[in-house]
Amino acid sequence: MRSVRTKLIVLFVVVMTLTLGSFGVYAQFRLLNELETRFAQMKEGTVSRLKINLPVPLFNFDLENIEQIIRSEMPPLEVRAIYVLSSQDRVMAGILRGQDNALRPSKVMTEAQGEPMFADIYRVSPTTGVAPSGLAEGRVVVYFSRDLINRALLSDIARRMGEVLLVDLLLVLVLTLSLRMVFGPLGQLRDALFDLARHDTEDAEELPDIQTQEFSEVIKGFNQTQRKLKQVIRRRSAAESEARAAAARTAEAIVLLKSTQSELIKAGRLAALGRLVAGIAHQLNTPIGNSIMAISVLSDRLKEFQAITSEKGLSRSRFEAFLVSINTAIDLATRGLARSASLVASFKQIAVDQTTFQRQVFDLKQLVSESLVILHPMLAVTPYQVEISIDEGLRMDSYPEPLQQVLSHIITNAVIHGFEGRKQGLIHIQAQASGKDFLILLIRDDGVGIAEENLARIFDPFFTTKLGQGDSGLGLYIVHNTVEQILGGKVDVSSRIGEGTEFKLTLPLLSSETSAE
Numbered sequence: 106m107r108s109v110r111t112k113l114i115v116l117f118v119v120v121m122t123l124t125l126g127s128f129g130v131y132a133q134f135r136l137l138n139e140l141e142t143r144f145a146q147m148k149e150g151t152v153s154r155l156k157i158n159l160p161v162p163l164f165n166f167d168l169e170n171i172e173q174i175i176r177s178e179m180p181p182l183e184v185r186a187i188y189v190l191s192s193q194d195r196v197m198a199g200i201l202r203g204q205d206n207a208l209r210p211s212k213v214m215t216e217a218q219g220e221p222m223f224a225d226i227y228r229v230s231p232t233t234g235v236a237p238s239g240l241a242e243g244r245v246v247v248y249f250s251r252d253l254i255n256r257a258l259l260s261d262i263a264r265r266m267g268e269v270l271l272v273d274l275l276l277v278l279v280l281t282l283s284l285r286m287v288f289g290p291l292g293q294l295r296d297a298l299f300d301l302a303r304h305d306t307e308d309a310e311e312l313p314d315i316q317t318q319e320f321s322e323v324i325k326g327f328n329q330t331q332r333k334l335k336q337v338i339r340r341r342s343a344a345e346s347e348a349r350a351a352a353a354r355t356a357e358a359i360v361l362l363k364s365t366q367s368e369l370i371k372a373g374r375l376a377a378l379g380r381l382v383a384g385i386a387h388q389l390n391t392p393i394g395n396s397i398m399a400i401s402v403l404s405d406r407l408k409e410f411q412a413i414t415s416e417k418g419l420s421r422s423r424f425e426a427f428l429v430s431i432n433t434a435i436d437l438a439t440r441g442l443a444r445s446a447s448l449v450a451s452f453k454q455i456a457v458d459q460t461t462f463q464r465q466v467f468d469l470k471q472l473v474s475e476s477l478v479i480l481h482p483m484l485a486v487t488p489y490q491v492e493i494s495i496d497e498g499l500r501m502d503s504y505p506e507p508l509q510q511v512l513s514h515i516i517t518n519a520v521i522h523g524f525e526g527r528k529q530g531l532i533h534i535q536a537q538a539s540g541k542d543f544l545i546l547l548i549r550d551d552g553v554g555i556a557e558e559n560l561a562r563i564f565d566p567f568f569t570t571k572l573g574q575g576d577s578g579l580g581l582y583i584v585h586n587t588v589e590q591i592l593g594g595k596v597d598v599s600s601r602i603g604e605g606t607e608f609k610l611t612l613p614l615l616s617s618e619t620s621a622e
Contacts, residue, residue, distance in 0.1 A: 137258060144254060163243050198212070
């Protein structure tokens with residue numbers, strides 16, 4: 106599954122299915138509680154009415170009235186059978202619901218199915234409110250069935266599964282149509298680039314314009330660049346023909362010049378094509394505005410070149426200068442795209458699916474040591490040292506991978522910013538238990554420190570003191586989010602100019618389940 110389109114469709118379908126499934130589970134839980142509540146109320150109501158209505162006919166042995174009373178409680182399908190017993194536990198009357206839900210008299214309690222509920226029947230004096238004899242006149246046994254609850258739950262599950270499948274099908278259809286609008290123009294541009302690489306520029310056809318505004322601008326810029334290249338090639342061919350006709354005696358030198366000139370043109374064209382193909386391959390990760398800007402710069406340089414050649418004619422030095430300017434513009438565009446890719450990588454760390462992290466029990470000292478092994482290639486080329494002072498046996502039940510990322514960002518920040526301009530420096534990592542539920546992890550450096558006006562902003566996204574020098578300003582923002590949202594702790598920072606900076610991480614030894622959700 107190497108297709109980006111397929112991966113996007115699968116990702117959206119999985120996310121939608123999990124989301125709808127979560128809502129379905131919650132709805133199923135609520136439906137079960139509601140059905141159970143109704144079932145319990147129906148059971149209590151049925152038994153309560155029987156306890157009120159049966160004492161007198163039971164005392165008078167009025168079997169006909171007893172049967173009428175218990176038959177009146179049989180309409181709910183959950184009631185499978187009702188038996189009235191005398192004080193000697195002899196069945197006096199009973200009604201049984203058959204498999205076809207038909208009611209029939211029965212005095213054999215073993216025929217009944219379901220959950221039995223027993224209740225003693227007392228004849229209560231209307232004046233005193235208690236039984237005259239204090240003894241039960243008999244008992245009533247009601248059998249209740251949970252089949253209706255189970256059928257209702259199964260029906261609800263089937264309905265919700267159908268809804269999920271329908272939503273997934275609609276989502277796949279919508280995504281397929283939507284992505285076609287994006288990948289269709291990209292495919293045309295890709296084919297045009299390959300065609301331009303396989304054929305001479307004079308034979309390459311221009312791309313047709315499309316109605317989408319963003320891609321229309323890109324295609325217009327591509328076609329304009331192609332037309333300028335055609336003009337350059339036509340002028341070059343004309344100049345070569347004139348040179349061969351006017352300098353027959355120096356034919357050998359002209360052939361050599363032509364060969365050299367052809368190699369330079371091909372080399373420049375292939376280099377430009379290689380960078381352009383690399384840029385298109387990253388279209389999804391780069392702002393389209395940057396691509397339009399790069400193409401606009403190329404267009405301006407070609408216009409300038411056209412103006413110069415139309416006024417003064419074409420010479421090799423001018424053509425080489427033109428190629429240098431084209432390569433310079435492409436180099437700037439390439440560096441901008443690389444910068445955008447770096448930002449996209451940082452954005453992915455912020456929006457990562459936290460459910461992919463594996464929770465496990467680990468030794469903190471061992472984890473810190475492993476993190477330093479990973480950072481060794483960076484630290485080995487610096488004069489800075491790292492010391493560890495962590496209690497033995499300090500174990501955590503948490504997420505080791507996010508904690509390693511936090512350590513990496515803080516240590517990297519100290520190397521880049523904390524020790525700037527210094528030939529030596531020390532990073533000290535210390536950890537100890539804080540009570541029975543938490544630990545304190547301190548990462549301290551003896552660097553230049555952080556200015557007071559910047560201290561309150563270091564966890565803000567995109568804040569950096571090295572703006573325009575390759576720093577995205579997202580490292581400590583990622584640290585803050587990871588510690589609080591994934592590890593369930595908090596992070597504090599203190600610093601003094603000239604004395605260094607200390608990051609204090611308060612982390613739970615047992616991470617809560619909700620922190621990674």
